[in-house]
Amino acid sequence: MGLYEASFRVKHECPYREISERYPDLTIREWYLSDCQVIELTSPASPADELLEEIDQIGTLLHKSVDDSGLHVVTQSCLCSLEDSIIGRFEQYNCLYQPPTIHRHGWEHYTVIAFDENDVRALLQDLEADRDIEVLSKTAITDQQIPHSMLAPVDQLFEDITERQLAALRLALESGYYEQPRQTSLRELAEQTAVARSTYEEHLRKAENKLLTNAGQFLRLVTATSTTDPLDIDRIRQTEHAAD
Numbered sequence: 001m002g003l004y005e006a007s008f009r010v011k012h013e014c015p016y017r018e019i020s021e022r023y024p025d026l027t028i029r030e031w032y033l034s035d036c037q038v039i040e041l042t043s044p045a046s047p048a049d050e051l052l053e054e055i056d057q058i059g060t061l062l063h064k065s066v067d068d069s070g071l072h073v074v075t076q077s078c079l080c081s082l083e084d085s086i087i088g089r090f091e092q093y094n095c096l097y098q099p100p101t102i103h104r105h106g107w108e109h110y111t112v113i114a115f116d117e118n119d120v121r122a123l124l125q126d127l128e129a130d131r132d133i134e135v136l137s138k139t140a141i142t143d144q145q146i147p148h149s150m151l152a153p154v155d156q157l158f159e160d161i162t163e164r165q166l167a168a169l170r171l172a173l174e175s176g177y178y179e180q181p182r183q184t185s186l187r188e189l190a191e192q193t194a195v196a197r198s199t200y201e202e203h204l205r206k207a208e209n210k211l212l213t214n215a216g217q218f219l220r221l222v223t224a225t226s227t228t229d230p231l232d233i234d235r236i237r238q239t240e241h242a243a244d
Contacts, residue, residue, distance in 0.1 A: 004114050004117045005137070009107040014103075026041060027041070028041050037059070039076075047071045059077025086108075098113060165204070168207055171192060172184075
């Protein structure tokens with residue numbers, strides 16, 4: 001199975017892109033979380049007062065420093081609707097978005113990973129319909145080791161898992177339920193909660209199932225470049241026989 005990485009930049013109506021266009025020394029990095037955006041702004045030059053005023057309007061200030069090394073600001077803001085966003089298009093074409101989005105010199109820079117080169121091609125063609133786009137690179141990475149930076153954002157791993165299910169999962173993990181040998185039982189775990197054993201077990205199993213389902217696409221990425229099947233019984237037996 002092949003893997004393909006595509007990096008490209010686009011222009012369309014976006015407040016962060018427009019800010020980066022007006023301030024060429026500024027770099028904006030944008031991360032999407034479950035219900036908000038975290039924005040990091042850096043510049044090697046001293047910021048203009050107008051820029052500082054715009055930054056104050058972006059969202060809740062988490063960190064701000066202006067010194068001889070330049071500007072470094074981190075903010076958190078409400079997540080705008082992604083109904084027709086570019087991130088939604090990535091998912092539509094089975095492309096895995098690699099955060100952060102980088103805004104610089106009036107361009108938005110993106111990187112995506114896909115299993116099929118045709119998916120990457122179709123995505124780029126779709127984006128060309130309503131955006132200025134420049135492809136920076138498109139590379140087959142079949143023979144490369146998948147870097148850990150490509151692993152799932154935490155909010156995607158725990159998507160659709162309820163608070164009760166998360167609580168059940170955390171209790172089991174911290175109590176040694178997943179250790180070998182197990183340090184506790186379902187009955188003992190349930191006794192630490194205010195629910196019956198059957199209810200606790202239902203929360204735990206649903207959390208496990210959703211977590212594994214959400215991790216599936218990233219598991220396929222991590223194992224896609226393996227040239228051998230680690231569960232190949234014949235190969236395992238040959239290895240054990242040679243050791244004897």
